[in-house]
Amino acid sequence: MQKREKAGKILEILKREFSVPQLSSITEDPFKVLVRTIISQSTAEVNTRRAYQNLSETFPITPEAMDKADLTELEKTLRVAGLYRNKAKVLKNVAKVILEKFNGSLDFVYSLPLSEARKNLMDLPGVGPKTADIVLLFCANRPTLPVDTHVNRVSKRLGLVLSEAGYEDVRKGLQELYSPEEYFSVHMLFIALGRNYCKALRPLHAVCPLRGLCPSAEF
């Protein structure tokens, strides 16, 4: 079976297995998405949610408020997330740069050419390609496919990309296999697969809906 055909079947099966939230239902202010994604780095979803909620109950999630926030107070709200001291510093730094360089607005994510908008985001302190791609896709529906730890792992186990591929190779490899309208679904469904079946340590091959298509399935 050709790789593209296999990629299509994988998506079809995952769409039957899991539901995908509507992109419009999670689209929001790019600064808020940026803050949430920074908090989520190396942190479980449940703790990211709690830390973000603590933060938003204490401060308005704006560059102005983050810049002025007391570092210790900021740390306190983020404690439930891992690396909270570092994340509090990153949030203050990133807010400062957005105020100084972009007049407090990330609206360029909607208007600049994709590569330029991506570069602007990745030039911010503490922002790597995954965070930039999440902001671009989730807020502005720009055609880029964020590769988080689940997307990376399952793409490799399924043989859609080479096992030694780095971030950019996985992103581009998946983008070639799917159409831009599918990037959001692929991102969300691969995460669902990784969380529910294709776990990092003990993948549930025997009950995985993709076992018939997967070269890594072991019975």
Ligand code: SF4
């Ligand atoms: S069969 Fe196993 S390795 Fe393949 S996607 Fe499913 S859980 Fe992952």
